[in-house]
Amino acid sequence: MNVYDSWRIAAMLDARGMCATKNVADADIIILNTCSVREKATNKVFSELGRIRDVKKTDALFGIVGCVARESGATAFHRMPDLNFVLGPQSYHRLPQILENPDAKLLNIDLGGLEKFDEMPQIVNAPTVSYIPIQEGCNHCCTYCIVPYTRGPELSRSYDDVIRDTAMAAQTGAVEICFLGQNVNGYKYTDENGKVFRLSDLIRATAKMPEIQRIRFTSSYPTEMTDDLIEMFRTEPKLLPFLNMPIQSGSPDVLKRMNRPYSLDSYVEIINKLRNARPDIQISSDFIVGFPGETDADFAQTLEIAKRIRYINSYSFKYSPRPHTAAALMSDQVPENIKRERLAILDSQLNEIQRDFNETCIGKTLTCLCEGADKTGRHLIYRTPYMQQCIVAYPKDGAPLTMANIKITAANRASLRGEYVKD
Numbered sequence: 360m361n362v363y364d365s366w367r368i369a370a371m372l373d374a375r376g377m378c379a380t381k382n383v384a385d386a387d388i389i390i391l392n393t394c395s396v397r398e399k400a401t402n403k404v405f406s407e408l409g410r411i412r413d414v415k416k417t418d419a420l421f422g423i424v425g426c427v428a429r430e431s432g433a434t435a436f437h438r439m440p441d442l443n444f445v446l447g448p449q450s451y452h453r454l455p456q457i458l459e460n461p462d463a464k465l466l467n468i469d470l471g472g473l474e475k476f477d478e479m480p481q482i483v484n485a486p487t488v489s490y491i492p493i494q495e496g497c498n499h500c501c502t503y504c505i506v507p508y509t510r511g512p513e514l515s516r517s518y519d520d521v522i523r524d525t526a527m528a529a530q531t532g533a534v535e536i537c538f539l540g541q542n543v544n545g546y547k548y549t550d551e552n553g554k555v556f557r558l559s560d561l562i563r564a565t566a567k568m569p570e571i572q573r574i575r576f577t578s579s580y581p582t583e584m585t586d587d588l589i590e591m592f593r594t595e596p597k598l599l600p601f602l603n604m605p606i607q608s609g610s611p612d613v614l615k616r617m618n619r620p621y622s623l624d625s626y627v628e629i630i631n632k633l634r635n636a637r638p639d640i641q642i643s644s645d646f647i648v649g650f651p652g653e654t655d656a657d658f659a660q661t662l663e664i665a666k667r668i669r670y671i672n673s674y675s676f677k678y679s680p681r682p683h684t685a686a687a688l689m690s691d692q693v694p695e696n697i698k699r700e701r702l703a704i705l706d707s708q709l710n711e712i713q714r715d716f717n718e719t720c721i722g723k724t725l726t727c728l729c730e731g732a733d734k735t736g737r738h739l740i741y742r743t744p745y746m747q748q749c750i751v752a753y754p755k756d757g758a759p760l761t762m763a764n765i766k767i768t769a770a771n772r773a774s775l776r777g778e779y780v781k782d
């Protein structure tokens with residue numbers, strides 16, 4: 360979401376005759392687009408701002424946008440008095456105001472809705488993989504999560520707007536579309552005639568665009584994985600056989616305290632339906648270890664479910680208390696050393712499953728999408744349909760193929776190696 364928002368901000372400044380520079384000392388305006396989902400990320404923002412202040416031109420404008428801006432509000436100006444602007448995730452389109460009035464301090468952290476999508480220019484020359492936000496905010500209120508505070512309640516963009524953006528991306532270079540939302544599968548838009556559109560409708564319409572060869576979406580909430588969406592995995596071959604559906608914990612007690620009201624049985628049932636619809640589908644998850652009150656027995660249940668589902672690629676984190684959340688106030692916080700230990704154990708198990716899966720790919724031919732060259736320029740990086748990274752030698756003759764059939768020749772935990780299959 361932040362990557363996409365940064366593109367739109369860049370397009371907005373581009374339309375005003377500005378261009379990007381990699382050198383902070385050359386910049387006339389410096390914008391840090393921030394994430395507050397973990398405490399470490401928030402702390403990094405202010406140390407980074409200190410570094411920027413020391414090297415930027417004296418009259419360069421600088422500020423923060425995004426979730427840390429929303430979380431900090433006016434206190435950001437106290438922590439860093441030189442800041443020129445602080446804009447929350449739904450106020451990016453207000454940025455030009457600081458260009459018009461550079462001596463003012465600009466603060467806007469309102470949860471004003473989705474006008475930013477209408478008021479910011481489109482991205483032209485879409486990247487091969489184009490992210491299209493379809494909804495923002497979240498109504499789930501997991502007790503550890505700051506998103507409902509920073510991004511507000513769930514809002515879905517209009518079906519027509521999403522399809523217009525998707526078509527524009529397709530016509531200007533996109534081959535893969537990734538629909539985005541904090542609760543992407545909760546997408547629900549009702550038009551003026553009362554017609555309801557869901558994520559499955561967006562997928563169906565996007566699949567008809569000839570330029571688009573791959574479709575995916577992230578991030579999914581288990582109880583929003585409705586049958587119409589599961590059916591898409593059976594009927595729509597352009598939808599990749601890969602899904603991130605975070606479980607967070609394998610302990611029913613912890614899930615209850617997290618305010619994630621699904622049972623392990625219902626979660627497994629959804630996975631079974633998905634595998635029935637698309638037998639080769641692979642699942643990834645997010646995990647939080649050391650949630651307040653998590654016991655050894657709770658943690659053992661997390662290890663158990665990870666083994667049972669065989670997630671091929673996951674994101675696991677130590678619980679990090681966030682302001683404005685209920686879990687931060689829970690009394691039975693888990694000591695840091697125990698969180699660290701549990702994270703290491705879980706990571707090691709998840710890594711083993713990932714390596715095993717990657718090894719099963721050796722000898723298979725997968726249709727992959729090129730992401731560009733590696734740093735040496737001698738290899739190309741492709742993504743498999745399961746989002747694995749696959750490294751291929753740069754072709755000696757001819758240009759690299761955007762989409763290519765690649766035979767997997769080797770694997771380790773983090774990546775695959777492969778070679779082009781000659782037609």
Ligand code: SF4
Binds near residue numbers: 497499500506542
């Ligand atoms: S569903 Fe995701 S975004 Fe929403 S509150 Fe829970 S963790 Fe946060």
